[in-house]
Amino acid sequence: MRFSVLDRAHAIAGISESEVLRGVVDHARSAQALGFRRFLLAEHHAVPGLPGSQPALLATAVGAATDSIRIGTAGIMLPDHQPLIVAEQIATLEALYPARVDAGIGSSLGFTAPVRAALRQGDVAELKKRYPADLRELISYLRGDAAVTARPANEGATPVFLLAGFRSVLLAAELGLGVILGGPNQVDAARLYRENFRPGLIGAPHVILSGNVAVADTGEAARDLLIPEAWAQAKARSTGSFDSLRPLSELDESTLSARERRRIGELLDTGIHGTPAQVAARLRPLLRATGAQEILITGGMSDLAGRARSEELLAELAARA
Template sequence: MTTPLEGIRFSVLDRSRTREGEDGGRALRDTVRLAREAEALGYHRFWVSEHHSVPGVAGSAPTVLAAAVAGATTRIRVGTGGVMLPNHQPLVVAEQFGVLESLFPGRIDMGLGRSVGFTDGIRRALGRDKEDADRFAGQLDELLGWFTGEQTAHPQVHARPAEGLRVPPYVLATGEGAAIAAAAGLPLVIGDLKGRARLLEAIDGYRSAFRPSVWSSEPYVVVAGTVAVAGTEEEARRMLMPEAWSLAYSRTRGVFPPLAPPERITALEMTDKQRGFYESGLQGHVYGTEEQVAAELTRAVQETGAQEVLVTTSTYDRTALLDSYRRLARLAGLTPA
């Protein structure tokens, strides 16, 4: 008997979140270990992210970390979720992915986003400003041209070894980014599952405006969000607490901190403003027992028509996180490697 989730790809995005009392090296090594576990469980792809000057995130160089992940695995697709293109020169990004694809042929994905550093100081350090995000569509066109050999911005310059390779590009988007993905004829990665109405509107707009390209002949939608599966609903909700508190702290203190254990968060005296952000951070995610999560994911997939789910869960307890991925693999019917 088939289930509504059969045929849907499930993948993992890990942000290399740091935990209280641990350094960035531990977080990065844990990302590589999680990638091996995800491969063994049958997940389709494993992506890493780009953040700069964030105390709670160690993943600042996604193509470097992707190389480590690809070198530690053998089958799972590996990529970025994503490289923030406004922070970089398209030629350099093409060269980096050309090297990755040459070393690990047929396994590399190029997930691309349009965000810039989230503070003025970070943007200055990167040599960028807020308006650079508006250049994303043009940068994307140039980047793809380095692979096809059709870029015209820099005559007689070639991206080696990228030119002639086909590294699948994906656009990470909310709102305007979905329109850019449609115009470029690229797959769309969009979240979060908690903002369902806005999500559905963006996906509908993407599908209606999609123009086939050499990269993709038809729309392809990946929905991204937090999914937590445990033996009880309360245990699953407990997994959401560290990230919710980090979000609340960042919104009130301006710094995104390492993940704290749930028992410490429970004992905190929060301001009314922090409590509001914290409670909001716990809402709208997909969490619960295997039966509850299967039902909610089925509804999400049916509403969005997505071909793939990208799970972006972060929590303090690594054992609980791995158990959640194991339970999710089971309810999704993934085939272990």
């Protein structure tokens, strides 16, 4: 049982965005000390609660502050950039931190129409249609067999993982890429990927299963760790703004609509939370069923001490597995 971390650089009420980003670097040091496999960064543009807009830049800072944990992105959103620029970002990271970099690539568009316009994304349908071709172009730059030679040269050294759902796993399998599958309900997607995989940038199928995971000494305490992010997500559905995570003590259930309360419950149900024994009992069958090599922990938490304790307990779980 192996664990990695995706830090989305969640804003936390009362903490400046500068402190949040510097806290990401501190988080990476802690993850390395605990023996986690990877530390990955996400891309979000103009989202109030997510100041981590540039994963490649943030990964550079993380790489400079660590020396053994693998670093990278989960992911760089290809529709936000020209494929050549993404290849240069990945290759630069690989040149600075050889044999430590993983490139997670996603297809998400800007969160709102003004953000999509600011990113010069154009027609949404056209972007989605073009994504497979852009992905192939990106890979050609990394391999060094495109009409333009990207610098620094990568020569296919960096593993590429597609942030994939059921529809996109076939594209990852065709191109010989790894996959990062979101949530516990991905058994069929993992099977489809493995059955259709052809060697490409990597030689064998590689599945990373991502999800919100929280561990504490009691099941209730573990669930509490995930409530602030679920709350922010539910509110975002109503207001259109994903805001800073607030302490659990500041969240007033009386302000929730019935739909928001139901949404929070659904989000918590998709996570994995509990005592070490309870979490292990949930994870082991998932790992067997999907053939996943590791779990990527994705949940944001406003209780940083609780997050640290959760990750300590996960590290102990991995050591015993």
